[in-house]
Amino acid sequence: MKRVVMNERPHWKADAEACGFTIHSMYGQRYWDERHAYAFTLEEVETKLEDPSTELLDMCYAAAERIASDEELMRRMAIPSAYHDAVQRSWRNHERDLYGRFDLSYDGNGPAKLLEFNADTPTSLFESAVFQWRWLENMKQRGELPSSADQFNSVHERLIDAIRILAAPSGHMHFAGMLESEEDLVTLNYLVDCAAQAGCKAKLIAIPDIGVDDEHRLIDLQDEPIDCLFKLYPLEDMVREPFGRHLPLTPTRVIEPLWKLTLSNKGLLPVLWDMFPGHENLLPAYFEDDTRISGLDERYVRKPLLSREGANVTLVNYEAGVGIYQVEGPYGEEGYIRQAMHLLPRFGDDWTVIGSWVVAGQPAGIGIREDDTPITRDTSRFVPHYIEG
Template identity: 90%
Template sequence: MKRIVVNERPDWKAQAEACGFTIHSMYGQRYWDERHAYAFSLEEIETKLEEPSARLLEMCYAAAERIACNGELMRRMAIPPAYHDAILRSWRNREHDLYGRFDLSYDGSGPAKLLEFNADTPTSLFESAVFQWQWLEDMKQRGELPSSADQFNSLHERLINAIRVLAAPSGRMHFAGMLESEEDLVTLNYLADCAVQAGCEAKLIAMPDIGIDDTHWLIDLEDERIDRLFKLYPLEDMVREPFGRHLPLTPTRVIEPLWKLTLSNKGLLPVLWDMFPGHENLLPAYFEDDPRIGGLGDRYVRKPLLSREGANVTLVNHEAGSGIYQAEGPYGEEGYIRQAMHLLPRFGNDWTVIGSWVVAGQPAGIGIREDDTPITRDTSRFVPHYIES
């Protein structure tokens, strides 16, 4: 794994706008950053990222089984008791999920370490699946990269195939989210386009516009029943809102399914460590009321059970500087876990995290983000990668 300085394409912004990647810059700063790229060997991709991601996913499915069958564990993870039976039913029925993203710390040596699993509503999907592939093809055509350069990226094809299965037998799927969020809209438009390429009928709908009929079907603004609903909206929020009480009753198949509540929670990390202690791709992690947290010493990471984009994560006595480093945010009242300190690798002045995507139960590619701080946030930059021949 190397970070390579490369030339920016002079027309990259125009290309981004043309293909709908309107969030190439956010908060007045560049989000897409192609001034450099990360180079990997094929063996490194296969043995250090792809194979560990497959193993981690299998371990997560085993953890989902344990959590879904254990009401006390679900309560410890702040999953509302009213949904425990529905979660177990959803898991037992093997309701299909679509995708997720492991955040991994890897620097080219040693095993990749799982920092967390974004199992429900991860973004940065379009730039991972489409725009960095377009970058690769352009760079090869311009002679900036060898013609033999490749990329760990089967996201687009896997998403199309997975959506085709999820939408069956009707072939209709609604895609819902907070449409005023440009980042969410880019992701939803992309997934809807994947559905069209899969031969399905796709409709976009705002979350507040979803209704419910007398038989608990979710309906759209035309009172049409929603057969399949992909929602780019957190399950942990839905189950705490009035709308959520309909989820265990509705015949609408909601994606991600309710059992994903067992994985979209930082409580997954101590469960994994308890089930697979010492695994090379895991870090020691414990619920905060577990007396074993003393084994972490005075250097650890404190994470809320429910948190996104690094919010309310605290690094205690990290190597990057003495004392505490904390990202602000609205989370934490549900409780915390502690995880062994394992800082992201630093390339130049940037801290780098690898997002390893899984689609329909299979590893599907990576996306890399950089930040000026050791906590990856919503202001982090996306950097492309390639595989050297």
């Protein structure tokens, strides 16, 4: 793995706009950054990223089994007690999920380390699946990369195949989110396009416009029953709202399913460490009321059970001269875990995290983000990658 300086395409913004990637710049700064790229060998991708992602996903499914079978553990993870039975039922019924993203720390040396699993509504999907592939093909056409260059990226094809299965037998799906969010809208429009390519009838709907009939079935503004709903809206928020009380009873298939509450939670990290202690792709992690946290000394990361985009994460690391570094945010009332410190690798002035995508239970590709701080935030930049031919 190495970071390589690249020539920025003069037309990249126009290309982004043309394919619907309107969030190429956010907060007044570039989000897509092709001034450099990350190069991997095929062996690195297969043995250091793809194979560990397969194993990590199997371990997460084992953890979901354990959590769903243990009401005390669900309570400890701040899963509302009113949903415990529904979570268990969802898991026992093998309800299908669509996708997730492991955030890994990897620099080309040693095993990749799992920092967290974004198991519900992870961002950066379109840029991972589509736009970095467009970049690769264009760079090969321009002679900037050899024709043999490849990319670890089958996200698009796997999403189409998975959505075709999820939409069966009716072939109809609704895609919901907060449509006023441009970032969410880019993702939803992309998934609607995937559904169309899968031969499905897809409909976009805003979360507040979802209704419920007398049988707890979800309906749209035209009172059309929703057979299958993909919601780009966190499960942990849905279950805490009046709308959420219908989820355990609805015949509508909701993606992601309720059992994903066991994985879209930082409490997963101490459960994994307890089940697979010493695994080379895991870091020691404990709930904050666990006396074993003393073994982490003054070198750990404090994370809320429910948090996104690095919000309310605190780094405590006096050894590396970082001291205490904290990102503010609205989370934390639900409790915290502590994870052993493993700083992201630094390339130049940037801290780099690898997002490893899993779609329908299979590794599907990676997306890389950089930040000028050791905590990846919503202002991080997306950087493309390629496999050397």
